[in-house]
Amino acid sequence: MQNLEQAESPGTAEVRTQEAAGIGSATNEPSSKRQKLSHTTSTSTTTDDRDRKQGIAPIKPEYLISLEAQEVVDDDVAEGVVAGDNNAAGKQEQQDGGGGKKGKKKQKGQNHNRTFGHFEDSLRLCNSRVLSNEFSPRPCKFGERCNMCHDLRTYLTEGRRPDVEALNGKCTVFESYGHCPSGWKCRFVKSHSKEIQHEDGRKELVLIRQGDHPGPDDNQDARPGVVNVASADIKWDLARKKVVLEKSESYIKWLDRDSEITHKIYNRKQGTEEAPVDPNLLHELRAQFVDPPFKASEKRKIYFGRETPVLAPLTTQGNLPFRRLCTDLGAQITYSEMAMGLPLIQGQKGEWALMKAHESELASPRFTPGSGQVVEGYDNSKDLKWGAQISGNQAWVAMKAAEALTKFLPHLRVIDLNCGCPIDLVYQTGAGSGLLDTPNKLEKMVRGMNAVSGEVPITVKLRTGVRDGRPTAQRIIERLAFGNPDFRDRLGAPGTAAITLHGRSRQQRYTKKANWEYIAECAALIQSYKDKKNDLTDTAMEPDGSTQANTSNDKIYFIGNGDCYSHIDYFDHIDNAKVDSVMIARGAMIKPWIFEEIEKGQYLDKSASERLGYVEKFVRYGLEAWGSDEIGLGHTRRFLLEWLSFTCRYIPIGLLEYLPPSLQDRPPKYRCRDDLETLLASTNYKDWIKISEMFLGPAHPNFTFQPKHKSNSYELDAEG
Numbered sequence: 001m002q003n004l005e006q007a008e009s010p011g012t013a014e015v016r017t018q019e020a021a022g023i024g025s026a027t028n029e030p031s032s033k034r035q036k037l038s039h040t041t042s043t044s045t046t047t048d049d050r051d052r053k054q055g056i057a058p059i060k061p062e063y064l065i066s067l068e069a070q071e072v073v074d075d076d077v078a079e080g081v082v083a084g085d086n087n088a089a090g091k092q093e094q095q096d097g098g099g100g101k102k103g104k105k106k107q108k109g110q111n112h113n114r115t116f117g118h119f120e121d122s123l124r125l126c127n128s129r130v131l132s133n134e135f136s137p138r139p140c141k142f143g144e145r146c147n148m149c150h151d152l153r154t155y156l157t158e159g160r161r162p163d164v165e166a167l168n169g170k171c172t173v174f175e176s177y178g179h180c181p182s183g184w185k186c187r188f189v190k191s192h193s194k195e196i197q198h199e200d201g202r203k204e205l206v207l208i209r210q211g212d213h214p215g216p217d218d219n220q221d222a223r224p225g226v227v228n229v230a231s232a233d234i235k236w237d238l239a240r241k242k243v244v245l246e247k248s249e250s251y252i253k254w255l256d257r258d259s260e261i262t263h264k265i266y267n268r269k270q271g272t273e274e275a276p277v278d279p280n281l282l283h284e285l286r287a288q289f290v291d292p293p294f295k296a297s298e299k300r301k302i303y304f305g306r307e308t309p310v311l312a313p314l315t316t317q318g319n320l321p322f323r324r325l326c327t328d329l330g331a332q333i334t335y336s337e338m339a340m341g342l343p344l345i346q347g348q349k350g351e352w353a354l355m356k357a358h359e360s361e362l363a364s365p366r367f368t369p370g371s372g373q374v375v376e377g378y379d380n381s382k383d384l385k386w387g388a389q390i391s392g393n394q395a396w397v398a399m400k401a402a403e404a405l406t407k408f409l410p411h412l413r414v415i416d417l418n419c420g421c422p423i424d425l426v427y428q429t430g431a432g433s434g435l436l437d438t439p440n441k442l443e444k445m446v447r448g449m450n451a452v453s454g455e456v457p458i459t460v461k462l463r464t465g466v467r468d469g470r471p472t473a474q475r476i477i478e479r480l481a482f483g484n485p486d487f488r489d490r491l492g493a494p495g496t497a498a499i500t501l502h503g504r505s506r507q508q509r510y511t512k513k514a515n516w517e518y519i520a521e522c523a524a525l526i527q528s529y530k531d532k533k534n535d536l537t538d539t540a541m542e543p544d545g546s547t548q549a550n551t552s553n554d555k556i557y558f559i560g561n562g563d564c565y566s567h568i569d570y571f572d573h574i575d576n577a578k579v580d581s582v583m584i585a586r587g588a589m590i591k592p593w594i595f596e597e598i599e600k601g602q603y604l605d606k607s608a609s610e611r612l613g614y615v616e617k618f619v620r621y622g623l624e625a626w627g628s629d630e631i632g633l634g635h636t637r638r639f640l641l642e643w644l645s646f647t648c649r650y651i652p653i654g655l656l657e658y659l660p661p662s663l664q665d666r667p668p669k670y671r672c673r674d675d676l677e678t679l680l681a682s683t684n685y686k687d688w689i690k691i692s693e694m695f696l697g698p699a700h701p702n703f704t705f706q707p708k709h710k711s712n713s714y715e716l717d718a719e720g
Contacts (some may be wrong), residue, residue, distance in 0.1 A: 057665040058657035066669040119634030119700035121185070123149040123159025131183040134205040152184060152205055160630065163190050164697035172620040173628050177224040178210030185629035187697070223625060225359050226320070228409045230352045238347030238404070245345075245407070247452035248399045255395065255448065262487075296495025300455045301378040302414060304498060304557040304581040306574050307366045308332040309598050312561060312585035313389040313416065313461075317646070319639055321621035324358045325614060326588055327385065330595030332365040333581075334386050338418050341392030341401035341431075355409055356625075361386035362411050373580070375555045387414040389461070391421060393430035395441060399448035406454045414497065415456055417445060419476075420463040422506040433506035436466050439479050443494055446480060450495040457497035461561075464518055466506045471518060473501055474525055481529055481556055498557035499526075500583055510586075513664055514562025520577040526558050527578065559583050565590075565663040567597040587663055589646040603660075605653040608676035612691075618643065619695040634703055637692050641705050644688040648681055 126148035128140040134152050149155045163169060164187045171188035174180040180192050184207070192208045222229055237243045304310070311326050312318070313335035323334045336354050343351040367380040388405055392398035402415050419442060421432030428434070435442045442460075449458045460480055465472040480496040482488060501522055503514035560579035564570055565587040573582050587594050592614065597604050622636030651667050653659070672678040679687055689699065 055665060057651055057661070057667040059651070059655055059667055059670045060657050063655050063670045063672070064668060065671055117634075117700070117702040117704040119630055119703045121155075121160045121630050123155055125149050125152075125155045125159065125185060129155075130185055131181075131207070133207060135202075155184065156189075156205075160185070161187070161700070164188055164633070166693070166695050166697050167616075167620075171628055172623050173224065174208075174210075176620075176624065179224075180207075180628060181223060182627045182629040182632065183207060185627075187630060187633055188628055223356075223627070225624060226356050227359055227362065227411050228355050228357045230355065230408050234408055235347035235349055235352055238345060240347075243404070243407075245400050245403045245452070248396070248403045248448070251399060251448055251451050252396050255444065296450050296457075296493065296497070298455075299450075299453075299457045299495075299497070300382065301375050302383060302457055302497055302557070303365070303367060303374055303378050303380070304333070304559055305367070305371060305373075306571070306581065307368055307371060308581050309570060309595050310500075310559060310581055310583040311335065311588055311595075312583045313338055313418070314585060314589065315421075316639070316642055317589055320356055320358055320625045321618050321636075321639070322589075322592075322643065323386075324360055324621050324625075325618050326592045326595060327358070327360050327363075328617070329593050330599045331588070331592075332385060332595075333413075334361050335416060336386070336388045338389045338391050338421060339401075341390050341397040344390065345397070345400045345404050355388055355405070357386045357411060358621075358625075373555065384411060384413050386411065387416055387459070388412060389416040389418050391418040391426060391431045392445065393434065395444040395448050398445040399452050402449040402456075402458070403452040406452075406456050412456050414459045415449060415453055416459045416461055416500075417442075417449065418461055420461050420502050420506075422463070422509050427506065433463050433466055436463065436472055436476065436506065439472075439476050440484070442476065443479050443484060446494040446496055447483075447491070458495065459498040459500070460496055461500040461502070463502045464505050464515060468505050468507050471505070473518070473522055477501075477522055477525060478529075481526065496556060498559060498580075500559040500561055502583075503560065503562040516560065516562065516573060516577050519560045519562070519573075519579065523558050523560070523578045526556055529556075557581075561585065563587075563663045564594075566594065566603065566660040567601055568660040570594075570598050571601075586646070589643065590650050590663075591647075603653050608672075608674060608680055611647070611650075611680055612676065612694075615640070615644075615647075615691060616695055619692075630700060633696050634700055637696050637699060637703065638705060640692050640696075641685075641688050644691060648683050648688075650681070652677065 126140055126146055128138040129150055129152055132138050137150070140146050140150065149159055167188070169188060169191055171180050171186055171191045173182070173186075174188070174192040180186050180189075183189075184193070184205075186192070193205060194208060195203050195205050197203050234243075309331060310333040311323060311331040314322075315337050318335065318337045323331070327334060334357075336357070339351045339354045362384045364380050364383045365385050367383075388409070390398065390401050390405070392401060398417060405412060405415055418432055419435040421427070423432070426432035426434070430438070430441075435445075446458055446460060462473050462476060477499060480494055480499060482493050483491060501519050503516055503519045504510065504512075557580045559581050560573050560577055561583040563586075564573065564582050564584045569587075570582050570584075573579055584594060591606075593604055593606060618640060619636055622639060623632060626632040626635040651661065651670075652673070653661070654673065655670065672681055679691065682688075685705070689705075692699070
């Protein structure tokens with residue numbers, strides 16, 4: 001570690017709590033019962049009373065500066081709140097990202113109210129020169145019409161900022177893979193280039209390559225270790241509607257005909273249809289239906305268990321480098337950031353970029369035979385960690401997006417349909433949590449996605465409901481498990497392989513605690529379906545087993561989500577709420593080593609130097625994912641600062657009076673154990689910039705950063 005002159009605390013202290021709260025499944029006590037930690041300092045009655053005050057983190061008295069609690073931050077960012085008021089934009093984009101005023105260029109992306117400046121070279125080097133040696137450039141397809149720089153020495157001396165001295169001036173991509181895809185644009189280019197002198201006296205600048213790596217790659221999006229990279233040709237063909245999604249087109253035609261006939265039959269039953277219903281309609285309806293190539297029971301089997309903690313799909317922060325860091329620390333299941341369905345099938349580059357995964361996410365998740373409820377035919381060697389999450393407001397959008405993903409992504413565990421995103425931009429289009437009030441549409445989407453996704457299972461993520469006090473999740477879960485009772489005998493079950501329930505409503509966002517009591521009720525409901533599948537409701541019929549996910553024994557995995565911040569919380573939810581696994585969001589953003597705590601079954605009091613080591617690892621992973629050129633450094637810095645806005649909220653275990661810590665607690669003003677720990681706990685953006693400069697050097701003069709958190713109401717630039 002470089003640039004560290006601050007005092008450091010000792011190495012990782014493993015705070016064991018077997019007697020205090022139990023490890024793993026050894027305890028039946030709820031996590032809300034906190035245990036006081038033993039320490040040599042005395043505590044006053046005032047401190048003990050404060051420790052038990054709801055919402056206030058119990059800091060040990062020797063570290064207290066003031067009992068005044070810090071301001072509560074807005075945690076809607078965990079699923080991607082859009083800064084500013086996007087109501088107008090949401091109303092204009094009623095078709096999942098389309099629309100907008102005529103003549104006005106639509107801004108792309110989910111965070112278009114936020115800008116991060118332009119961080120490019122002052123002279124743009126032509127791509128024909130980027131990966132070539134000085135005397136052997138590739139031909140420029142624009143010839144004399146090209147307005148970019150073709151003089152390599154001019155570019156290196158005048159067209160770019162000097163090399164970065166951080167990270168010892170070494171290009172992390174070159175060190176890891178023996179070559180650097182950024183070539184001469186790399187801000188660490190001195191570490192993988194040299195000047196050689198030829199026999200005729202001429203001096204040439206050349207790039208160094210190690211091993212047997214081939215020459216320049218025409219795919220500029222390709223990065224070492226990154227998979228699921230859709231080529232430019234694929235995105236171009238999607239944009240020009242040259243890709244025929246045959247399964248979706250066929251199913252949509254059948255679905256339209258089915259809806260028309262069903263509507264006539266329904267109106268006839270209600271006495272609102274004057275014309276008689278042709279008796280052959282029902283026969284025709286059944287005859288037109290063609291079973292998909294893969295029934296739900298025939299799809300690849302998946303597994304969720306107590307040994308598979310899940311990293312939630314996180315907008316912005318669920319980027320590839322962060323997922324890779326969490327995977328290193330023990331995350332067993334990961335998801336992409338939520339991608340919008342319509343831009344996916346339109347070939348938009350930004351949405352397909354979210355589908356990139358790292359090769360470490362292709363490993364099989366942890367699995368202990370006999371430890372959990374394993375579905376028949378599960379093969380752990382064929383399972384992998386990474387799945388994609390999408391959002392859509394229409395059945396045809398979700399179906400086509402699902403088919404496109406399975407067609408062009410070779411490595412895909414599941415496709416998860418987001419039915420819980422609370423932000424206005426998504427909700428007002430009818431997507432995300434907007435689907436919670438339209439169970440018929442949601443059921444059609446899941447059925448259609450299952451019909452076109454090949455062997456890839458379909459899963460769903462929900463919230464408890466749209467409004468506080470009016471939960472609808474139980475009704476939706478029954479639909480997802482067995483389908484509409486009116487059509488169950490004909491169509492069977494939708495084939496949902498797993499359901500994740502976030503214990504908050506859309507209206508609640510992230511205020512108050514997650515309702516794990518309701519999650520437990522829903523888990524019990526699913527268990528009752530499995531135990532009494534012939535008595536689902538008063539009139540329901542058991543659906544065809546082949547249309548149910550995983551196997552015909554009605555096994556639907558159920559994952560809980562909300563406020564998990566320690567291994568105690570994790571195992572408490574599994575043992576008491578009876579969920580198969582727990583999905584972790586903000587807890588992982590604040591302390592990604594929560595997965596390591598779950599694996600080891602103990603608290604880990606990470607030292608400041610260890611935590612800074614994770615920051616360095618994130619930077620290295622960021623440079624590998626986004627490039628080590630000026631643009632790549634800018635992206636890495638931006639996402640690092642986003643992450644630091646969460647990590648600064650971590651309160652070291654050694655400073656707490658009671659355990660387990662609560663995600664909802666806010667600390668009073670306190671002092672840390674050393675200078676580096678103080679720096680990492682700072683909520684001042686200038687300190688975040690300082691941390692980023694340790695590994696990325698000074699920011700580009702045009703770089704700006706507008707954090708989603710508005711607790712301090714600031715907008716900043718790199719120059720302060």
